[in-house]
Amino acid sequence: MENRILKYLSNYTTITEDLEKAIYESAFFKSYKKGTVLLKEGDFSNECYFILEGCIRSYFLRDGEENTIEFYTEEQVVTPTNFGKPIPSPYYLECLEDTVVNVGNPTVEKEMFQKYPQLESLSRVIAEVILNKQQASFAGFKTSSPEERYLNLLKTRPDLLQRASQRQIASYLGIKPESLSRIRKRLMNK
Amino acid sequence: MENRILKYLSNYTTITEDLEKAIYESAFFKSYKKGTVLLKEGDFSNECYFILEGCIRSYFLRDGEENTIEFYTEEQVVTPTNFGKPIPSPYYLECLEDTVVNVGNPTVEKEMFQKYPQLESLSRVIAEVILNKQQASFAGFKTSSPEERYLNLLKTRPDLLQRASQRQIASYLGIKPESLSRIRKRLMNK
DNA sequence: ATTCCTTCTTAACTTAAGTCAATGTGGTGA
């Protein structure tokens, strides 16, 4: 199991044996059942996650509606906004499936960064990569129609359509469930 | 002038005197005239910028149209995607005004990070803050109408409406210039 | 000053998403 983290990190640099061992030893796992809420809007966040199995959704409420921000799946990192800080979370985190994660906390993170500066360097690189990816998807979102966004999702993350409800997918695409339903119908007849 | 960088960085941690001196000494400035293209789509990027004065816009072409990704203004950092890597840039960078920047390059960045690990740590923190901000604006974008997005821009970055053309603003808002024109008209009569 | 070009605005029309409401469907729990 732990290999997945090392595999993930080694996409970015070569990991020293020393660091590999440390990651191994500090690894701390948890399992959650489908539907578990990991973090509530307004609460303080003291955990971050690396997903080994399952799916986590972030969302917030507006006018009573759930607005999906992001879906996180295998080999993705979930670092909540304000992780480790006494500032309320702007969103919920919820498991859409039974989910197995590697859990981190601010204290261990700090210790690890101090002991292995290479790890913090790696974190910087990864944060920048994720930032650029997110900027690219934001740009893609802005320049495409709801239908194009749906088709793009179908192409890039088809698994999500099995894992999440259509309401959740619709809000992720920035549209109403009725519209998604119509888009799907429209595409069926093509 | 250099103070602005230190001021910016000190928003996140206290800067050691040592580091302060190093930043001071490594500071390298450039001025560009309005309209200067700093980076072309497809080119390699070897510079990053901290804006002291002026405005930089990132955009890409699609069907001959310019799609604005972001506007960067005073005290913002512009680190191009693939900065320092032999991978083509996905977008243009252009000065909307006469612009004064502090310029960085991959070599100096690397040296500074090696010499001052605190600086790389700071960069990680800043990257994460920017990432969260961007995620929040993406979420806001998805859940609001073009009119709401315009009103939000008016509230959060009113200066941009003076600095950029309406076409540029419109593409930034993910709409057509005609629509922006109508939205403005609509709001006039309220 | 004139020309040329781009931007901005306006209008008429098309298209698709939002809204509201009704119905069908599937899963959960008592």
Place this chain on the structure above:
DNA sequence: TCACCACATTGACTTAAGTTAAGAAGGAAT
């Protein structure tokens, strides 16, 4: 098993953005 509830689909209607086209306004260059 049944009742209930959230989800998904469909239809009728409203609304606003996209499209196309034309004209007005402002700037830059000659």
